[in-house]
Amino acid sequence: MADTDLMPIAGQVDPVPVARDITPRADGRIDLIGLPKARIRELFEEAGLDAKQAKLRAKQVFHWLYHRGVTDFEAMTDIAKTMRPWLAERFVIGRPEVIEAQHSTDGTRKWLLRTADGHDFEMVFIPDADRGTLCVSSQVGCTLNCRFCHTGTMKLVRNLTPGEIVGQVMLARDALGEWPKGSMAGLDDAEDAGHYSADGRLLTNIVMMGMGEPLYNFDNVKGALQLVMDGDGLALSKRRITLSTSGVVPMMDKCGEEIGVNLAVSLHAVTKDVRDEIVPINKKYGIEELLQACADYPGASNARRITFEYVMLKDKNDSDEDARELVRLLRQYKLPAKVNLIPFNPWPGAAYECSTPDRIKRFSDIVFEGGISAPVRTPRGRDIDAACGQLKTSAEKKSRAQRDREAAEAAATAE
Numbered sequence: 001m002a003d004t005d006l007m008p009i010a011g012q013v014d015p016v017p018v019a020r021d022i023t024p025r026a027d028g029r030i031d032l033i034g035l036p037k038a039r040i041r042e043l044f045e046e047a048g049l050d051a052k053q054a055k056l057r058a059k060q061v062f063h064w065l066y067h068r069g070v071t072d073f074e075a076m077t078d079i080a081k082t083m084r085p086w087l088a089e090r091f092v093i094g095r096p097e098v099i100e101a102q103h104s105t106d107g108t109r110k111w112l113l114r115t116a117d118g119h120d121f122e123m124v125f126i127p128d129a130d131r132g133t134l135c136v137s138s139q140v141g142c143t144l145n146c147r148f149c150h151t152g153t154m155k156l157v158r159n160l161t162p163g164e165i166v167g168q169v170m171l172a173r174d175a176l177g178e179w180p181k182g183s184m185a186g187l188d189d190a191e192d193a194g195h196y197s198a199d200g201r202l203l204t205n206i207v208m209m210g211m212g213e214p215l216y217n218f219d220n221v222k223g224a225l226q227l228v229m230d231g232d233g234l235a236l237s238k239r240r241i242t243l244s245t246s247g248v249v250p251m252m253d254k255c256g257e258e259i260g261v262n263l264a265v266s267l268h269a270v271t272k273d274v275r276d277e278i279v280p281i282n283k284k285y286g287i288e289e290l291l292q293a294c295a296d297y298p299g300a301s302n303a304r305r306i307t308f309e310y311v312m313l314k315d316k317n318d319s320d321e322d323a324r325e326l327v328r329l330l331r332q333y334k335l336p337a338k339v340n341l342i343p344f345n346p347w348p349g350a351a352y353e354c355s356t357p358d359r360i361k362r363f364s365d366i367v368f369e370g371g372i373s374a375p376v377r378t379p380r381g382r383d384i385d386a387a388c389g390q391l392k393t394s395a396e397k398k399s400r401a402q403r404d405r406e407a408a409e410a411a412a413t414a415e
Contacts, residue, residue: 022035023116023117023161023163025092025116027092029089029090029091029092030043030090030091030092031091031092031093031094031116031163032061032065032091032092032093032094033065033093033094033095033163033166033167033170034161034162034163034164034165034166034167034223034224034227035162035163036223036226036227036230037058037059037062037232038058040058040061040062041054041055041057041058042054043091044057044058047090057079057083057087060076060078060079061076061079061087062232062233063232064076065093065233066170066227066230066232066233066234067180067232067233067234067235068179068180069170069173069174069178069179069180070093070179071093071095072093073085073087073088073091073093074088094116094163094167095167095170095171095174096113096114096115096121096164096167096168096171097113097114097115097116098111098112098113098171099112099113099114099120100112101175107126107127108124108125108126108127109124109125109175110122110123110124110125111123111124111171113168113171115140115160115164119140119157119158120140121137121139121140121160121164121210121211122137122210122211123135123136123137123168123171123172123210124210125172125175125176125203127202131204131205132176132201132202132203132204132205133203133204133205133206133207134168134169134172134203134205134206134207135207135209135210136165136168136169136206136207136208136209136210137160137165137168137210137211137212138159138160138165138208138210138211138212138213138214138217138220138221139156139157139158139159139160139211139212139213139216139217140156140157140158140159140160140211140212141154141155141156141157141211141212142154142156142211142212142213143156143213143216144213144246144279144280144281145280146246146266146268146278146279146280147277147278147279147280147351147352148268148278148311148313148344148350148351148352150347150350154211156212159212159216159217159220160212160217160220161220162220162223162224162227163224165220165221165224165225166224166227166228166234168210169203169206169228169234172203173203173234176202176203178201178202178203204240205240205241205242206225206228206236206240206241206242207241207242207243207244207264208221208225208241208242208243208244208261209242209244209264213245213246213248214243214244214245215243215245215248215251215252215255216248216251218251218254218255221243221259222258222259225241225243225259225261226259228241229241238259238260238261238262239262239304241261241262242261242262242263242264242307243255243259243261243262243263243264244263244264244265244266244309245263245264245265245266246265246266246279246281247265247266247279247281247282247285247290248281248285249285249289249290249293252293252294252296252297253293253296253297253298256297256298256299256300257298260298260299262304262306262307263294263297263300263306263307264306264307264308264309264340265290265294265306265307265308265309266279266309267279267287267290267308267309267310267326268309268310268311268313268317269282269287269316269317269322270287270317270322270325270326270329271287271322271325272286272287274316274317275287278313278316278317287329291329291330291332291333291335292333294306294333294335294337295333295334295335300335300336301336302336304336305336305337305338305373306335306336306337306338307337307338307339307340308326308330308337308338308339308340309340309342310326310339310340310341310342311342311343311344312341312342312343312344312354312355312359312360312363313344313352313353313354313355314344314352314353314354314355314356314359316352318355318359318360318363320362320363320366322363323362323363323366323367323370324366324370326339326367327366327367327370327371327372330372331370331371337372338372338373338374338375339367339372339373339374340374340375340377341360341363341364341367341374341375341376341377342377343355343360343376343377343379345379360376361376364376
């Protein structure tokens with residue numbers, strides 16, 4: 001791929017394609033979304049502005065991009081009219097391309113998005129009475145192959161850039177009309193957003209739980225979240241951002257130190273054999289090593305508990321003994337924890353079934369009795385394949401279906 005570099009990533013043998021901060025465009029212009037203020041200033045200097053002018057214009061443009069949400073330099077009213085065409089000739093304010101937008105009967109919304117180089121990925125917005133949560137993707141595809149997860153059946157195509165990651169947040173705010181004076185680049189269905197709010201916003205929380213493993217794209221995820229948390233930018237508190245990992249142990253401390261957001265861990269099993277099967281990274285970083293990294297996570301406390309995600313799989317990880325062992329492990333490592341019990345969301349070809357409601361309740365009761373919060377997550381967006389573990393791009397689904405048809409046709413011809 002011409003627009004990527006190959007970089008080794010912690011915990012992997014082979015290098016994974018990592019997109020540069022600036023992806024070349026056919027028209028030669030540079031997309032400013034995803035770039036911090038200092039980088040914008042550098043680009044303005046390289047384009048011919050003196051240092052003083054570059055610093056001033058970078059500050060102004062940064063404000064318009066991330067605080068006001070504009071997508072047209074002509075809307076930047078405090079920049080001289082003669083300067084705006086100069087900017088438009090050299091730079092662009094991008095968004096991921098929307099290929100498809102879907103609405104669930106429960107209000108959940110899913111977007112199929114496309115990168116400038118033609119790769120598809122998804123994001124999901126989940127409205128609740130007291131918050132609105134955006135589930136953001138960090139990679140096109142995934143490399144971890146967790147067996148219960150539909151995304152895990154995709155091949156990893158490449159990491160998303162900071163612009164493609166923060167662009168999901170920008171696009172969601174466009175759709176919800178959340179920029180000052182309304183949406184500057186709203187989508188057609190923005191009026192269906194709903195009436196829930198917290199702190200005056202519809203989009204109140206971000207979870208890095210979409211497609212991909214965020215800690216295998218650490219630098220780009222860090223760059224994007226720094227823009228989201230920047231007080232001069234999107235200004236979302238780090239306490240409202242959660243990063244989910246399947247257990248990339250060597251990067252967890254670095255995440256806490258350099259990003260500082262809440263941590264969620266995809267645990268899903270309490271024995272080596274079962275976790276090796278359903279979360280294969282466990283063969284590299286075992287449960288004990290993972291839980292010790294959780295215990296050492298910077299900033300973890302009773303006020304900022306680590307969330308353990310646990311998908312409920314029938315006759316696989318849902319016994320009373322599993323629940324008691326989960327309590328024992330979390331107590332052993334003295335973890336400030338809560339457990340999210342996730343009813344398995346089915347997808348075509350899945351090897352597992354969801355635990356029964358009674359079994360899930362019993363599991364939850366045992367963990368609660370052990371002094372650990374264990375709410376059962378209500379499945380959201382199942383009817384549009386937007387629920388936890390269901391994300392897989394329509395393009396990938398269609399291409400696989402096409403391959404199946406071609407194989408069937410070839411077999412028929414051979415007969």
